[in-house]
Amino acid sequence: MRQDLDIGGILFSPFVAYAGAAFVIMVVLRAGFARIRFSRYVANPPLVEAGLYICIVALLVALF
Template sequence: MTPRFYDLVIGGVMIAPIVRTLGLAILVALVLRPVLARIGFGHWFSNPSLAECGLFVAIFALITILT
């Protein structure tokens, strides 16, 4: 059976479900940033920005799989 995806409608404009998932992933990433800074996440990698981007992609993929 094919899963059903429901569009979000804001002011008569239909927004794709991936935008809602992306917004949730951004929210989770923003909540995690202070925690990661406190434990020294950036010191573990030679390129902390790239590591944080990879973490965001992993969060986005996990949310996509779970919804």
């Protein structure tokens, strides 16, 4: 997906789609993390989640 997205005549960068897809993936992961109480295993859960989000965006950009 290296083409610009045309939504209502407005062109969006493909990065916007990657960031949105990563957000959806993080919502699913966050539910899983809550289920296993992930916050008990890390010192700063928001920092870990932000790092995972960046890694997911990077993987999406690299793979697609």
